Amino acid sequence: MPRRTYDHYCAAGRALDVVGDRWSLLVIRELCSGQRRYSDLFADLPGISTDVLAARLKDLERDGIVTRHRVGPRATTAVYELTPAGAALRPVLDALSVWGTPLLGDRRPTDAVRAHWFALPIGRAIADHLPKGTATVHIGDTVFHVVIDDTGITHHDGPATDPDVELHLDLTAATAVANGTLPLAAATPDTEWVSAS
Missing domain, CATH: 3.30.1050 (Nonspecific Lipid-transfer Protein; Chain A)
Structure with a gap:
């Protein structure tokens, strides 16, 4: 899906191109205190659908706000955390x-x-x-x-x-x-x- 944009040559407009979608800033809020599994995020964002959460995480990862990596004994559990750019929010x-x-x-x-x-x-x-x-x-x-x-x-x-x-x-x-x-x-x-x- 092509990226949605305001097409405004404005710093606020560009920032909102990245984090202005509904739920994006609340996903970032959840990650401010540390890494989270998908299930943790879903549980602590009442009202979000699984499709929307997956889409927001994918978009935020693409834009360098969130990173995903695997943890656990067999590296089977995916966790999400903020990148330095995400933490700057x-x-x-x-x-x-x-x-x-x-x-x-x-x-x-x-x-x-x-x-x-x-x-x-x-x-x-x-x-x-x-x-x-x-x-x-x-x-x-x-x-x-x-x-x-x-x-x-x-x-x-x-x-x-x-x-x-x-x-x-x-x-x-x-x-x-x-x-x-x-x-x-x-x-x-x-x-x-x-x-x-």
């Missing part, structure tokens, strides 16, 4: 997250939610208290860690090896922190914020 997703936070409002009965979707806003909230360092975040059974350093804020699957702080939130509190109705300090009153050295 994280600030774009973060900016969209900031812009979209006021649009969240109350959660609708039809809204899907995954705890790791709160990594971007919670990472920003952590950075307000921990200008540099690492925090492990538990939201129910979901665990990820946030790294704040001179390059910015990133999040990764699983706990940090030696975090400066460890946070435990339930989904309700994480939602409130993410949508800006509850400050992180109020959601984690027992947390001692220590400046990272």
